[in-house]
Amino acid sequence: MANILLTGASRGIGAAARVALEQAGHSVIGQSTAGGDSLIAADFAxxxxxxxxxxxxxxxxAATGERRIDVLVNNAGVFEAADIADGDGFAATWARSHxxxxxxxxxxxxxxxxxFQENGGGKGRGGRIINVASRAGHRGDSPQHWHYAAAKAGMLAMTKTIARGYAGQxxxxxxxxxxxxxxxxxxEYLASRGGDKLLADIPLGRVASPQEVAEMIRWLASDAPASMTGATLDINGASYVR
Known part of the structure; x- marks a missing residue:
């Protein structure tokens, strides 16, 4: 059993991941902006x-008998439009998104x-970090969401840097x-952008379910081989392939 800190655990991917991880026998410490339902309240803005x-x-x-976190899952996120014609709004949305x-x-x-370094670094126990980024970090997003794509690309670069820097520990x-x-x-986005046109860009013919992404999180948290560190796993119905 692992102690897992999961952000954005109240809905969508996070809620599904919480269920999947707990069903696998892990102890999940969850976060949401408002808290409640045994989640820690934390507003990342x-x-x-x-x-x-x-x-x-x-x-x-510590309540599990060991003051240690074994896995961090960064899943919390916000997706808000920014109008490039609105200078103040553009800057405020970029700052909030970042x-x-x-x-x-x-x-x-x-x-x-x-x-992880203080609690079994070196060739010892170590730990795992799972960052839930976005396809947008690879291919960009809409003209109203520069900030979202940029933040998610930054998350991908950060993940690779951590993997390369600390794999030996x-x-x-x-x-x-x-x-x-x-x-x-x-x-909300599908409705605003014309769902049929967006779905036509996905060869699978549908969007992913939260449970599908949650299963990837569960696997990476416990079963993925160590040699996979630094990897980015796509789940987009072949709408973007690399």
Whole structure:
């Protein structure tokens, strides 16, 4: 059994991942913006919110008999449009997107790497980091979502850097890049962009389900071989292939 810190655990991919991980026997410490349902409240739009979350997660991990987190899953994200004609709004949306989609993940990765080093680094126990990025990090996104694509591309580069820098200490890092997934955010986007046209761009003919992405998270958290560290796993119905 592993102690797993999972952000964005209240809905969509995060909620499905929480179920999959708990059914696999893991202890999940979840985060959401509002909290509730045994989730830690943390608003990543606020500076240093990730630091407070990490400290609280360690306290909860101690309740399992070991003050240790074994796996970090950065899944929290926000998908909001920015109009390039609105200078103030454009800047504000970029700042919010960066804070939630990238900076909070970076802060938690920093804590995780230091924690893994302090608790069995070297060739010992180490730990795993799973960053849920996006297909947008590879191919870009709509003209209203430069910031989202940029943040997710940053998450991919961060994952590769962590993998290359700390593999020798058994600290592993993986990324997942979903295309459209049937969550609240995707449903709103599909409706606003004309669902039929977007689905026509997916050879599989449908978007992914949260449970499909959750299964990838579960596998990476426990079963993926160490030699896969640094890998990015696509799940987009062949709408973007590399």
């Amino acid at each position: 606020n500076p240093r919110a990730a630091d407070a979350l990490w400290a609280k997660a360690l306290e909860l991990a 804070a939630i989609n990238l900076q909070s993940a970076a802060d938690l990765c920093r804590h995780a790497v230091l924690h 058994n600290i592993l890092a993986f990324a997942i890049t979903p295309g459209f997934t049937m969550t609240g955010m995707a449903e």
